Amino acid sequence: GAVVSQHPSRVICKSGTSVKIECRSLDFQATTMFWYRQFPKQSLMLMATSNEGSKATYEQGVEKDKFLINHASLTLSTLTVTSAHPEDSSFYICSARGVDVGSWADEQFFGPGTRLTVL
Amino acid sequence: GENVEQHPSTLSVQEGDSAVIKCTYSDSASNYFPWYKQELGKGPQLIIDIRSNVGEKKDQRIAVTLNKTAKHFSLHITETQPEDSAVYFCAAHQAGTALIFGKGTTLSVSS
Numbered sequence: 001g002a003v004v005s006q007h008p009s010r011v012i013c014k015s016g017t018s019v020k021i022e023c024r025s026l027d028f029q030a031t032t033m034f035w036y037r038q039f040p041k042q043s044l045m046l047m048a049t050s051n052e053g054s055k056a057t058y059e060q061g062v063e064k065d066k067f068l069i070n071h072a073s074l075t076l077s078t079l080t081v082t083s084a085h086p087e088d089s090s091f092y093i094c095s096a097r098g099v100d101v102g103s104w105a106d107e108q109f110f111g112p113g114t115r116l117t118v119l
Numbered sequence: 120g121e122n123v124e125q126h127p128s129t130l131s132v133q134e135g136d137s138a139v140i141k142c143t144y145s146d147s148a149s150n151y152f153p154w155y156k157q158e159l160g161k162g163p164q165l166i167i168d169i170r171s172n173v174g175e176k177k178d179q180r181i182a183v184t185l186n187k188t189a190k191h192f193s194l195h196i197t198e199t200q201p202e203d204s205a206v207y208f209c210a211a212h213q214a215g216t217a218l219i220f221g222k223g224t225t226l227s228v229s230s
Contacts, residue, residue, distance in 0.1 A: 006162075034217045043208060043222045044163065093162050095218075106151060108218055112162040 002028045004096050006111035013084055014119055021079045021114045023094030029074035030096035034108065035067075038091040050077055074098075084118045091115055121146040123211050125221025132199050134230045142209035142221050143191040149211040152185060152192045153218070157206045166207075167194070199228045 003026040013019050023033060032051050036044040048064075050056035050071035058064045066088075068080040077096075081088055095108040122145040132138050144152075150171040155163035169176045169183045169192065176183050180199075185192040196203055206225050210218040 044220045046217050046219070049217050091160075106212060106214055107153075107165075107168075108212075110155075110162045110164075113160070115160070 002096075002098065002109040004030075004094065004109045004111040006092075006094055006114050008114060009112065010115040010117070012117045012119065015085050016083055018080055018082045019084055019116060021081075021092055021094075021116075023077045023079070023096070023111055025075045025096045025098060025109070028096075028098040028109075030077070030098045031074065032097040033071055033077040034095045034097075035069060035077075035079050036093045036095065038093060038113075040091075044093060047079075081116065084116070086118045089116055089118045121149055121211050121213070121216075121219040123209060123219050123221040125209050125224060127224060128222065129225045129227070131227045131229065134199060134201060134228055136199055138194075138196045138199050138203070138226055138228075140194045140207055140209070140224045140226075141191060142193070142211075143189075144211040145190070146211070146213060147187075147190065148213045150214065151212040152183070153210050153212075154181075154183060154194045155208045155210065155220075157208060157223075163208060196226075199226075201228050201230050204228045 005024045007022045035047045038044045047062045048056045048058045056069035071077040093113040095110045125142045153168035156166045157163045169185050180197045182195040206223045208223045209221040212218045
């Protein structure tokens with residue numbers, strides 16, 4: 001099946017620093033990637049949608065200058081949390097959708113998530 | 120936009136019993152309804168899904184039913200086992216958009 005990886009799996013950083021999270025589709029070309037954020041004991045909240053080679057579309061309330069998303073290739077998307085603060089601590093999960101993969105054209109494949117802790 | 124409601128938020132059952140989780144959605148254009156299982160510290164794993172042209176789908180102990188008229192769908196787990204304990208999320212989707220998730224149900228199966 002289609003596999004999506006994330007790196008790192010967990011990161012701890014100091015307040016004010018920037019953190020980059022990578023999301024890769026390992027065995028398929030991801031035409032669209034999604035970034036979700038999940039706070040403890042809560043659901044996955046969509047942050048943004050990115051199509052390869054285009055600017056990301058952010059959900060209402062998500063600061064595009066704080067959460068920089070780059071989808072430069074069909075297998076890689078990155079989320080950079082700039083000037084991170086403790087309230088940005090969360091579980092960040094990416095997912096990918098591709099062409100000719102999965103049993104359903106719009107099926108999304110999820111990564112294992114990245115735990116970000118900002119001190 | 121789409122809004123997905125999920126109930127109950129917590130569910131405790133005895134091993135061997137059945138568990139049912141229900142979701143409703145708001146956008147009649149949604150046509151794909153997956154269910155995910157999430158274990159602590161991990162990403163969501165697809166366990167079963169259903170498309171709008173089907174009313175029911177079963178995979179061993181897991182089944183999903185869809186009522187398009189009422190805009191609700193349900194997850195049924197039979198003969199529950201302790202390893203079924205996890206958080207379960209329903210989601211809804213229409214072509215070209217991202218999945219929108221329900222708030223999740225924490226299922227606890229005690230032996």
